[in-house]
Every structure is written in structure tokens, then in C-alpha cells.
Amino acid sequence: MGETLGRLSIDELEEMSKNCRLDIVRMTHAARSGHPGGSLSAIDLIVGLYGSNFRFKTDDPSWADRDRFILSKGHASPAMYSILHQIGVIGKEDIMSFREIGSVCQGHVDMKWTDGVDFSAGSLGMGLSFGLGSALAATMDSSEREVWVMLGDGETQEGEVWEAAMSASFHQTGNLKAIIDRNGIQNDDFVNVQMEIGDIGSKFSAFGWATKEIDGHDMNEVVKAIDWAKSVNDQPVAIIANTVKGKGVSFMENNPDFHGKAPSDDELAIALEELM
């Protein structure tokens, strides 16, 4: 195994996304809890990232010079576990024990528990700061490794995100790349009901970041945006990905109820049929 999964074709990425979506609904159904909506909105972006020459050894997930993927919106853990299963880091039995006592698949992603997880998340707003520290360390080490951080859009209501945004720009961390999963829904309701955050791209631009807005479910756009982000090395980069919460499952799409609710037996059957 080399130091990257290589560059997968659009067809391969879309097939991997489909398989991940199936596992996301299966594992949340099995656990009778979890966060399917934000996992389904994020998964195309995560798959696109890992399939675009992400530096990573599946047989050595803690390789010190790997690229980092920091899932700051740690409740989207089913998405993380689904891709780790797809690339062979964790097994089927692991993902199907999601949220059970002793399972390597904790409710929120936790690097102490799961090979291939680069951050212990669960409390929103912390991942970008952690990514900044990781990026500063990479620069100190003269390493080419990149640090990717995925945030939720509701998560940007946390003030620490903007502390991190300001300091990343000040420290000129061109190896720090953020992806904002702009699905428009947070725990209680739509973001524009809870506290609208407006034009996130303009806000990151004002903090000194290079930004690009894309359709987070169009794999061509996803891959192009990741390539573009890799090409920017003199300032931090934010990709604002417009997504649909619950993407791929009709009754979950754009439905705040499925932020943190698992599908029932009947709903699982419908979801699997729609996703197959």
C-alpha cells in the first residue's frame, strides 16, 4: 500500500459514496440513534477528499506524516466510519456495533477509540483550532502534509471558529483547508430559524481566507474544489459546500427531524431501496 489511495475516478467516487450512504443508514438504524442527516450531507465531500490523493496508509493509520482529516462536526461519525470501512481500516462488525459499549465506533468521533480518526470531537467549534495547531506543527516539521477540517454550518455559530479563522490567517497557514458542510439545518431547526449565519464565504474572506462555493453533491465540483484548495499555499482555504441534509433518502432530505434520529425498521427498508 502506498502513501495515498490515489486518485479515484468520478464513477469510483460515486460508487464509494453510495456504499457509504447505505452503511450510514444501516449503522444508525442498528444503533437506534445517531446522526444520519449530517452524515449524508457530508459524505460526498469526505469521499471526494480521500479519493483525491489524500496522504494516508490504510495499513498504518497513525503514520505521522499523513494528511489529517479533522471532522469537527463529530456527530457525523457514521460518515467517518463508513469511509474507514470502505478503505479497509475498520470492519463491518465495527460499524454495526456503532454506539454500543466497548465499540471502536463511539457516538462522536474519537481518536482514542478508532484507527484513522484524527480528532476527538463531539463539542462543536474546536476542530479548526486543532487543525491550526496541526498545520503549524507540519510547517515546523517542514512536512508537505495538509490539514483538512470539516465543519458544519451551524457550527460556525461558535465563537471559537472565528478565533481560529483569524489566527490561521495571521499565521499564514497555507496548509490548512476547511470544508463547510452548508446543509442549512442544525439540531433544533433550520439554521435560518435558529440563528442565520449568512454568507459564510464572505465572512471567511474577510478573515483573510481564500474561498470557493460549490455544490457539495456534484462529485466533479467536489474534486475540482479539492484540487484548487491544494493549489493555494499562501493562505488558508475554505470550501463552502452547499449540501442537502439527509441527501439520498427522500424522507430525510431537508428534514430537521433527521439531524439526530435513526431510521425505524420501515424507514430503513425505504432508505435502502432508494439508495441501492
Next chain:
Amino acid sequence: MSSPSIGGASRDGYGSALLRIADNPRVVVLEADLGKSTKSCLFRSQHPERTFSLGISEQNMMLVAAGLAEAGKIPFASTFAIFTERGFEQIRNGIARPGFAVHVCGSHGGIHTGSDGSSAQSIEDFAIYRSIPGMTVIHPSDDLAAEELTVQLQSLGGPSYMRTARNKTGRIYDSGTSKGLRIGKGSTLRNGNDAAIIACGVMVERALNAANSLSGEGVECTVIDMHTIKPLDEELLANVANRCGCIVTAEDHSIIGGLGGAVAEWSALNNPVPIEMVGVMDRFGESGSTEDLMREMGLNPEDIANSVKKCVRRRN
């Protein structure tokens, strides 16, 4: 013990220690606009390439430190003790939970800080950080102790919180005796069988003064500098509880949850003896000179001496 010499403040020892360990290339320093106060500025002046200014953003600083630690660096992140508390959940979830060896230093702790007033006087930091699993909590008694214990932190391998004091105090140690200090091991400064005074930080000098005056009245005290509040030196506690039969704790911290709380928890579960606590009596501070405030809050040597007498009466 001869009368102590006036040394620096314990924060000065922290600054000196950072310079001493600077030859370890993994050591990095993080600041939140208070480097001149915490004394991390000494490291910055010599090693700006390994000093990161995060501006006035303590929450961000804690997770940046975690990110550096994940990549093998040994971060020392400092601000005022009270402002570390602003990043409490970041320390809990982002540093301690994954077990990163990030060393948080809170300077200007306690009432001793003085005239800045109650907003700056952290009197709850020991209680807060002691409750986090795996966290080492330290409060040195003078600048030499702070320097020695900070040097030892670089090989601790887990998260820590150290409180340092703003103001100068009498030296407890000299350049030789301070080398004998070890994280997790209390330091016995005086032996006596009538009572044990277990103190930390700026209260250690006051405990020695109290013990000296009590000696003139025929009461002989053991005095321990319990610079490490967690993990607590239980072996030493068992020794003095058996030998003295009563314990007085002394700390520039709330009587709830700090050194006194830790000793009382240990005693209640293992070796019940009468305990008196000298500390801040569940109230906020205020502005004033250090000496006026320490008197007002009941943190003077005579307060410790009175507690010793009360504790001895309770035992008898």
C-alpha cells in the same frame, strides 16, 4: 529553618524553566497576549520561531496546543489562571480527553494577586482542573520550585495545569534543595508530632511562619509543601495522619474542592482525622493590597496557627 530569602515570584520560575528546556526542539510556547505577565516572554525573546501568539483567544489557544501536541510537540500554553478557565471545556474535551501532554500555566492565581480585584483572582482553578481525569495539578511555593517542576513537566507525558503567583514570596528552597522536588511527591519542610500543616503555593511560607510561632507555644508541627495537588501524595498523607493525628490545610483557593478538599476526601475514605481548612471561605475577592486582602480573607499565619490549635483540641 533560617528565615527565607526573598526570591522571585513563581511566575518568574516558570519563565526561567522555559529557557532551560528550550534546547528540546519539541518544546513550543503559546501565548494569549499575556506573555509579559506569565513570563513566557523570556522564551519568545530567544525562540520566536517556536512561540505562537494567538491573541486574546484562550479557547482557540487550548486547541491549537492540542493540535501541536498531536504532532509530537510539547506545548506550554499560558495566560492568567482565571482566563484558562474560559477554555475549560477545551481543556477537558480537546486536551485531557485524548490525553495530550499540553501544559497549561495559569499565572496571577489566587487572592494574593491583589489589587486587580475579584475578576482576576482565580480561587477555583484547583477544584476545576482536579476534577478532570488524568490531569496533573501543580502549585509551586516559590520561583525555584516553579522552575524545577516546570522542567520536569516536559517529560510528564500527560496534560497538566500549573498555577503560578504574580507576587514575590520568601524562598522556601535554594538551588540545591529545589532539585530534590518531584512532581507527585510532597516536600516535608519541618517535622513535628502535634499537627500537620499541608500547604501549597504562597501559603507555604505562611505555614512555616505559623509553625515557628506555634513552636514558641510548645506546639510542634509538621509542614508539608504539597505542590502537586493531583496526583496527591497519599503515602505522605498516611504518614503524617498517623503520626500527628490532625491536619490543617492552607491554600490561596476556595475551601471547596481544592487542596483542602482533596486531603479531606482522602482522609474520609482512608484515615479519618480532624481536619481544618484555611482558604477562601466561599466568597469572591476584591481590590486591595496583597497584605490587606490576605488578612481580610483569613489567610495569614495567625489564621493557620488558630486552625492548628482548634484542630489539636478536636483531636484531643
